[in-house]
Amino acid sequence: MRILSLSLLLALTACSVAPTSSETSSIETNSVDDVVGTYAMKITLSATQKSVFLPETAPSTSDLYRLGEIVRDGEGFKIIENNCAARFPNTGALKAYVKDLTVQSIGESVTKLTVTSEAGAIKIARDSLTQVLGANLVNPASDALPTNSKDPRVIDADGDGKPGATTRASFGLLSGDIYFVQRSTNTYSALMTSDGNLKGLIQDKTEQSLIGKGSILIPSLALSPVTITQDKDASKSTVTLERITAGSTCDSVLAHYKIAAE
Secondary structure, eight states, rough: OOOOOOOOOOOOOOOOOOOGGGOOOOSSOOOOGGGGGEEEEOOOOEEEETHHHHEEEEEEEEEEEEEEEEEEETTEEEEEEEEEEEEEEEOOEEEEEHHHHHTTTTTOOOEEEEEETTTEEEEEEEEEEEEEEEEOSSSSSSSOOOOOOOOBBBBBBTSSSSEEEEEEETTEEEEEEEEEEEEEEEEEEEEEEETTTTTEEEEEEEEEEEESSSSOOOOTTEEEEEEEEOOOOOGEEEEEEEOOOOOOOOOHHOOOOOOOOO
């Protein structure tokens, strides 16, 4: 569930780089089970975006908040993630926001997690995860995204009676609703720090199609693609997992990061 970019999100294929040794745990441990628990997750993605109405170098920063739970899965591990909210603190000339309900409509994901212990340091690496917002695809990772609202694969993700997912956007003096579909594919790795939390980097590929608009007066906006490219500086795209109480909800995650619900 780039991300805006007009991207949501939601938000995210490849491997990431872990924190420096100065950030990692000084606790001597050989137990990979130390990672089991519930986490408030924050994913920050730094990217550039290009569309028919924005320059190629337009910066885009998005923060995606998730509820994560790492559990044992037989001899290995898995992580259960639920998207909670997306915020866009720096989107250049384009300002946008997406309702929390829209982000949460992506639903729960369950992904294999590799956990290793090296010289007393615990490392996690999550397998690649693809999430699609605003459309039902037979093959989520490879099918072409819909390019117009009449495509039968387009769904009303947020239940507002409009096609795909809705973002409220402003560009200079212009503002209004934009309808889009999005696919994010990402993977991340992280190291456990001395406080028992996890910090690392994420690498993401996000695709977006604008399939319609409400009152916003940009004639070329509808039916145009948005190209989102992650910043080449890998250190700008991060993932943090901070421990919270078992049984927590998305409301708990937002409260943990002091984020107001939308």
